[in-house]
Amino acid sequence: xxxxxxxxxxxxxxxxxxxxxxxxxxxxxxxxxxxxxxxxxxxxxxxxxxxxxxxxxxxxxxxxxxxxxxxxxxxxxxxxxxxxxxxxxxxxxxxxxxxxxxxxxxxxxxxxxxxxxxxxxxxxxxxxxxxxxxxxxxxxxxxxxxxxxxxxxxxxxxxxxxxxxxxxxxxxxxxxxxxxxxxxxxxxxxxxxxxxxxxxxxxxxxxxxxxxxxxxxxxxxxxxxxxxxxxxxxxxxxxxxxxxxxxxxxxxxxxxxxxxxxxxxxxxxxxxxxxxxxxxxxxxxxxxxxxxxxxxxxxxxxxxxxxxxxxxxxxxxxxxxxxxxxxxxxxxxxxxxxxxxxxxxxxxxxxxxxxxxxxxxxxxxxxxxxxxxxxxxxxxxxxxxxxxxxxxx
Ligand code: ADP
Ligand code: MG
Numbered sequence: 001x002x003x004x005x006x007x008x009x010x011x012x013x014x015x016x017x018x019x020x021x022x023x024x025x026x027x028x029x030x031x032x033x034x035x036x037x038x039x040x041x042x043x044x045x046x047x048x049x050x051x052x053x054x055x056x057x058x059x060x061x062x063x064x065x066x067x068x069x070x071x072x073x074x075x076x077x078x079x080x081x082x083x084x085x086x087x088x089x090x091x092x093x094x095x096x097x098x099x100x101x102x103x104x105x106x107x108x109x110x111x112x113x114x115x116x117x118x119x120x121x122x123x124x125x126x127x128x129x130x131x132x133x134x135x136x137x138x139x140x141x142x143x144x145x146x147x148x149x150x151x152x153x154x155x156x157x158x159x160x161x162x163x164x165x166x167x168x169x170x171x172x173x174x175x176x177x178x179x180x181x182x183x184x185x186x187x188x189x190x191x192x193x194x195x196x197x198x199x200x201x202x203x204x205x206x207x208x209x210x211x212x213x214x215x216x217x218x219x220x221x222x223x224x225x226x227x228x229x230x231x232x233x234x235x236x237x238x239x240x241x242x243x244x245x246x247x248x249x250x251x252x253x254x255x256x257x258x259x260x261x262x263x264x265x266x267x268x269x270x271x272x273x274x275x276x277x278x279x280x281x282x283x284x285x286x287x288x289x290x291x292x293x294x295x296x297x298x299x300x301x302x303x304x305x306x307x308x309x310x311x312x313x314x315x316x317x318x319x320x321x322x323x324x325x326x327x328x329x330x331x332x333x334x335x336x337x338x339x340x341x342x343x344x345x346x347x348x349x350x351x352x353x354x355x356x357x358x359x360x361x362x363x364x365x366x367x368x369x370x371x372x373x374x375x376x377x378x379x380x381x382x383x384x385x386x387x388x389x390x391x392x393x
Pocket of ligand 1: 135
């Protein structure tokens with residue numbers, strides 16, 4: 001099998017003109033992402049290392065001044081969703097349209113004079129695959145409104161408002177990684193982010209120049225982050241920090257882990273709290289170790305840390321699933337340098353770091369094992385570190 005990189009999408013400007021009868025004022029794009037390492041750390045004030053995909057959500061958009069917001073997505077059935085901006089309220093439904101509508105709501109809540117818009121959306125980011133189609137949709141909407149209404153907000157400020165839309169309007173308790181990755185990543189780099197102060201650092205990650213490929217294996221198992229398991233892990237982490245009297249688990253250094261686990265056991269913490277604490281502290285350290293290797297130009301040595309990260313997510317945090325485990329184990333057996341699930345888990349995607357020359361063989365092995373196990377065929381593509389949100393025209 002041949003691994004491809006560039007998805008083909010539809011043209012949002014043409015759709016806009018057909019839907020709304022005039023040409024849009026502009027067109028914007030915001031990417032999906034994969035996280036190289038640093039899972040379930042962002043809501044613990046920890047570290048993450050995502051990179052943007054070439055897959056993007058795109059928005060063609062124009063201002064309105066009459067208080068109306070009209071939204072359309074070429075990727076879902078149904079026509080234009082028409083809402084009044086002054087009637088937007090959290091948790092009021094609207095299905096997929098809650099993501100972009102929530103962004104307009106969050107901007108207005110923050111005092112920005114956004115008086116309405118017509119927006120036509122289209123995306124090549126697979127949905128529910130752990131690749132942040134939701135953040136791509138939010139961030140592209142935020143950037144379009146920022147430009148149209150000349151709000152002058154920074155990429156990081158837009159990411160924070162997009163997260164607020166997802167947390168408070170849609171009702172998904174996600175951390176800040178996905179929106180920051182979509183807003184702030186740059187071509188050829190991974191984004192080393194301290195989620196406590198949102199300081200972004202671009203870490204060179206030129207896979208092609210090093211003869212490497214990062215495969216994404218979409219298991220096609222749709223995760224459902226809203227189903228409570230994600231929120232339960234989050235609550236367990238917060239409980240761990242509280243029992244240790246720390247502002248967040250980020251404040252527990254790795255060399256204090258054993259003592260902290262003893263303290264937790266003595267204080268009657270449940271097994272799930274102890275496992276979550278162990279994962280988060282180990283995962284924060286793995287991010288720092290991978291960043292050091294990337295800075296030193298030794299990308300290959302990051303492979304075993306990806307393997308270790310997967311074991312921690314599977315055995316301690318328990319957020320993997322049989323299909324993710326099969327993808328990872330098969331890739332490892334077929335000669336990958338390292339592999340792990342990426343994103344929130346319970347389905348979604350795995351990443352595989354592999355020598356370029358071996359990428360096709362690994363992809364074939366994973367596809368064959370999925371067929372032998374009776375799973376749906378996985379979607380496999382190569383992740384090229386791409387640009388963050390931008391105006392296209
Ligand atoms: P992920 O972000 O991992 O893809 P989420 O469950 O967080 O998964 O977000 C997926 C949801 O985002 C979809 O169910 C849909 O409501 C919305 N969404 C994403 N992309 C689009 C799109 N192109 N058109 C309409 N809705 C979309
Ligand atoms: Mg999402």
